[in-house]
Amino acid sequence: MYGAIEAGGTKFRVAIGESPSLVADATIPTTDPETTIAAVIDFFGGHDLKAVGIAAFGPLDLDPASDTHGSITTTPKPGWSNTPLKNRIADALGVPVGIAVDVGGAALGERRWGAARDVDTFVYFTIGTGIGGGFFTGNRIHTGYGHPEMGHIVIAREPDDDFVGHCPFHGACFEGMAAGPAISARWGDRVANLHSREEVWDLEARYIAQAFRTVTYVLAPQRIIVGGGVLQHDGLLDLVRSHLSRELAGYGMAALAGSDLANYVVEPELGQDAGLIGAIAIAQDLVG
Amino acid sequence: MYGAIEAGGTKFRVAIGESPSLVADATIPTTDPETTIAAVIDFFGGHDLKAVGIAAFGPLDLDPASDTHGSITTTPKPGWSNTPLKNRIADALGVPVGIAVDVGGAALGERRWGAARDVDTFVYFTIGTGIGGGFFTGNRIHTGYGHPEMGHIVIAREPDDDFVGHCPFHGACFEGMAAGPAISARWGDRVANLHSREEVWDLEARYIAQAFRTVTYVLAPQRIIVGGGVLQHDGLLDLVRSHLSRELAGYGMAALAGSDLANYVVEPELGQDAGLIGAIAIAQDLVG
Numbered sequence: 001m002y003g004a005i006e007a008g009g010t011k012f013r014v015a016i017g018e019s020p021s022l023v024a025d026a027t028i029p030t031t032d033p034e035t036t037i038a039a040v041i042d043f044f045g046g047h048d049l050k051a052v053g054i055a056a057f058g059p060l061d062l063d064p065a066s067d068t069h070g071s072i073t074t075t076p077k078p079g080w081s082n083t084p085l086k087n088r089i090a091d092a093l094g095v096p097v098g099i100a101v102d103v104g105g106a107a108l109g110e111r112r113w114g115a116a117r118d119v120d121t122f123v124y125f126t127i128g129t130g131i132g133g134g135f136f137t138g139n140r141i142h143t144g145y146g147h148p149e150m151g152h153i154v155i156a157r158e159p160d161d162d163f164v165g166h167c168p169f170h171g172a173c174f175e176g177m178a179a180g181p182a183i184s185a186r187w188g189d190r191v192a193n194l195h196s197r198e199e200v201w202d203l204e205a206r207y208i209a210q211a212f213r214t215v216t217y218v219l220a221p222q223r224i225i226v227g228g229g230v231l232q233h234d235g236l237l238d239l240v241r242s243h244l245s246r247e248l249a250g251y252g253m254a255a256l257a258g259s260d261l262a263n264y265v266v267e268p269e270l271g272q273d274a275g276l277i278g279a280i281a282i283a284q285d286l287v288g
Numbered sequence: 289m290y291g292a293i294e295a296g297g298t299k300f301r302v303a304i305g306e307s308p309s310l311v312a313d314a315t316i317p318t319t320d321p322e323t324t325i326a327a328v329i330d331f332f333g334g335h336d337l338k339a340v341g342i343a344a345f346g347p348l349d350l351d352p353a354s355d356t357h358g359s360i361t362t363t364p365k366p367g368w369s370n371t372p373l374k375n376r377i378a379d380a381l382g383v384p385v386g387i388a389v390d391v392g393g394a395a396l397g398e399r400r401w402g403a404a405r406d407v408d409t410f411v412y413f414t415i416g417t418g419i420g421g422g423f424f425t426g427n428r429i430h431t432g433y434g435h436p437e438m439g440h441i442v443i444a445r446e447p448d449d450d451f452v453g454h455c456p457f458h459g460a461c462f463e464g465m466a467a468g469p470a471i472s473a474r475w476g477d478r479v480a481n482l483h484s485r486e487e488v489w490d491l492e493a494r495y496i497a498q499a500f501r502t503v504t505y506v507l508a509p510q511r512i513i514v515g516g517g518v519l520q521h522d523g524l525l526d527l528v529r530s531h532l533s534r535e536l537a538g539y540g541m542a543a544l545a546g547s548d549l550a551n552y553v554v555e556p557e558l559g560q561d562a563g564l565i566g567a568i569a570i571a572q573d574l575v576g
Contacts, residue, residue, distance in 0.1 A: 059540060121432035135506070138426035144409035144508035149540035153502040156444040156460070169539035172444070214441040218423070218506050220432035251457040252347060252437035 003044050003052035003093070004279035006102070007085065009077055012036055013276050014043045020113045020270065020277045033083045041092045051096040052089060053282030055105025055275040060085075062101070062143045070099040098282040102126075102275050103134035104141035106268070108285075109278030110225055111136055114269035119222035123215055124268070125150065127208065128228035131175040135219060151175035155210045161186070161203060178207040180230055195233060204230065205239035212240065212265065213247035220253060227268040241265050291332050291340035291381070292567035295373065296390070297365055300324055301564050302331045308401045308558065308565045321371045329380040339384040341570025343393025343563040344373060350389070350431045358387045386570040390414075390563050391422035392429035394556070397566030398513055399424055402557035407510035411503055412556070413438065415496065416516035419463040423507060439463035443498045449474070449491060466495040468518055483521060492518065493527035500528065500553065501535035508541060515556040529553050 004022070006013040008030060015025035028039045044052070054070075061071045070086025090097040100108065107124035110116045116124075121137040133150025135142040142148070152173045157163075163186040167176030176182055180191050183204060187194055194200045212224055231237065241261040270277050292310070294301040296318065303313035316327045332340070342358075349359045358374025378385040388396065395412035398404045404412075409425040421438025423430040430436070440461045445451075451474040455464030464470055468479050471492060475482055482488045500512055519525065529549040558565050 121430075133506070137430065137432065138428070140426070142409075142425065142507070144425065145510045146508045146541050148508050149505045152505045152539060154441075154443055154498045154535075156442055169537040170535075210442045214502060215506060217437045217440045218421070218503060219430070220434045220436050222433045247442075247458075249457040251440060253434050 001047060001049055002280050002283035003047070003049045003095075004276050004283065005040060005052065005054040005056075005089070006105070006275040006279055007054060007056035008102070008275075009057050012040055014040055015276050015280070016044070016047055016049070017280050019280065020109075020273075022273075022276065022280075025276070030077075032079045033085075037083075037085070037088050040089065044093055049093065049095050051098070051283040051286040052093060053105070053279035053284075053286070054086060054089065054097065054099040055102045055279045055282065056085060056099060058101045058147060059149075060099065060101050060147065062099075062147055070097070096283075096286040098286045100141050100278070100282055101132075101134065101147045103132040104143075104147060105134075105278030105282060106227075106270070106274035107134035107136045107225075107278065108141055108281045109270050109274045109276075110268055112281045113277060114274065115225050115266050116223060121219070121221050122223040122225060123150075123219060123221045124274075125211075125224065125226040126228035127179065127226060127230040129180050131179050131228075133215070135221070137219075150211075150215065151179070153211060153214055155207055155214075158203060158206050174207065174211045178204060178211070178230075183230070191230065201233055201236055201239060204233075205236060206243050208236075208240045209243035209247050212244050216244075216248065216253060223263070224265050225268050226265065227271070227274070231267070237265060237267065289335060289337055290568050290571035291335070291337045291383075292564050292571065293328060293340065293342040293344075293377070294390070294393070294563040294567055295342060295344035296563075297345050300328055302328055303564050303568070304332070304335055304337070305568055307568070308397075308561075310561075310564070310568075313564070318365075320367045321373075325371075325373070325376050325380075328377065332381055337381065337383050339386070339571040339574040340377060340381060341393070341567035341572075341574070342374060342377065342385065342387040343390045343567045343570065344387060346389045346435060347437075348373075348387065348389050348435065350387075350435055358385070384571075384574040386574045388429050388566070388570055389420075389422065389435045391420040392431075392435060393422075393566030393570060394515075394558070394562035395422035395424045395513075395566065396429055396569045397558050397562045397564075398556055400569045401565060402562065403513050403554050404511055409507070409509050410511040410513060411438075411507060411509045412562075413499075413512065413514040414516035415467065415514060415518040417468050419467050419516075421503070423509070425507075438499075438503065439467070441499060441502055443495055443502075446491060446494050462495065462499045466492060466499070466518070471518070479518065489521055489524055489527060492521075493524060494531050496524075496528045497531035497535050500532050504532075504536065504541060511551070512553050513556050514553065515559070515562070519555070525553060525555065 131151030165172030419439030453460030453464035
């Protein structure tokens with residue numbers, strides 16, 4: 001059996017399993033690190049685990065040569081900066097522990113058991129309260145100097161939009177223009193109350209298409225998987241495909257501008273469990 | 289000895305060597321494929337080669353499973369569309385032949401013998417008549433669905449700029465706003481005549497910094513190497529670093545916003561020979 005932890009800003013989900021079929025799971029509120037991590041360790045106590053995988057909110061120290069590898073670094077979340085998440089779990093349980101940033105873990109889950117089983121190079125996006133992207137290539141989740149922060153790429157303000165942007169760092173970056181809080185701030189209402197307004201979703205699709213064009217030209221991925229709360233709007237993905245076709249304008253990866261887009265921009269298959277299932281895959285890779 | 293070919297739109301450069309020190313080289317004008325390729329084969333005739341590497345203008349078919357792997361696909365260059373460049377050279381010389389897109393080859397050269405010897409994940413940009421970017425990670429030049437086309441990513445028009453953009457596909461993409469022809473069209477003069485105008489280079493640096501921010505957040509590279517004709521302007525790289533620091537705004541890869549930028553955005557070490565030397569590296573990898 002493997003242990004899996006999806007460490008989020010509001011809750012930790014923990015599970016035990018050997019595959020995407022989890023045999024036990026629980027949810028632990030994210031309070032202070034001491035309390036939350038103690039509850040995580042308590043959940044796993046008594047189980048005979050081969051390894052544990054963690055898919056965690058970031059930013060994380062993922063430098064393999066670092067003494068603080070697997071720590072949360074500087075986060076606005078009170079009390080959690082410089083928390084050695086991986087090392088505390090490993091010390092308490094005495095088994096190998098692996099860690100990836102949340103979208104990286106979800107990407108690994110989709111690669112092994114979901115919407116990316118048949119491709120080697122793909123991007124996984126989540127668009128909700130924030131925007132994150134993970135990139136998988138060469139049989140691993142990509143990290144370089146650190147992990148990607150794809151929510152903060154440059155996009156161009158659409159001509160019919162005068163919203164200043166909602167990102168405290170970059171203003172009108174992708175996340176600042178297209179995450180849930182940006183949609184709410186622009187239109188003056190909760191996202192849940194905006195589903196009947198076509199102009200909201202056409203503009204949203206244009207920003208997502210801009211970002212996917214950029215990612216397409218930087219990475220030439222074989223697929224883009226996109227989930228998250230904002231994608232719950234019916235028909236948004238078709239709008240994104242349509243605007244992406246226009247954005248690509250037939251240049252490079254030209255076949256994508258045609259019918260292949262339906263197989264290029266797709267929904268996740270593991271849904272809300274992608275991170276947790278990805279953590280099982282992280283654990284597998286440690287001992288497999 | 290290895291053979292090296294740098295296949296460009298106006299000239300082919302060919303060389304023989306075992307390392308970055310080339311022992312023989314020649315330049316062949318790019319006319320029609322028959323004539324040009326025959327001259328290339330003629331140059332190598334009589335030499336005992338172990339393998340040949342090609343760094344070529346694209347777009348290229350780089351799908352390893354494709355029958356037309358190593359072909360130039362659809363190019364505006366008259367007569368060159370669907371030219372099986374790799375296979376013609378391989379058939380004529382009877383040795384293994386490898387191929388990469390030009391910026392990918394240059395990236396490989398810089399990795400082995402140049403400005404990226406000490407890093408595993410980096411981006412190589414060339415900014416001149418066009419803009420191209422190659423990405424190296426996991427010990428290889430990255431390709432996915434195809435090769436990247438980093439010149440065509442989204443950037444945001446700067447508030448003091450009303451230039452419509454010069455890209456026939458995307459208008460105001462990175463290449464459409466910041467390549468040499470875009471600079472000339474915006475300011476109404478040849479780039480060579482604009483060196484004394486500070487506003488030209490400050491704006492240019494802002495566009496390059498936008499693109500480097502996006503690439504930083506998508507790839508988290510350890511370094512960005514940037515060369516090409518536009519970078520010949522004294523002081524441009526310092527301006528780029530300064531604007532990139534502002535663009536990153538201390539978010540993610542935060543250390544880069546400080547003094548590390550001088551080691552993050554750097555010039556190539558192999559200069560004009562990066563592609564040709566990269567082709568030697570491509571050949572080495574085939575048999576080494």
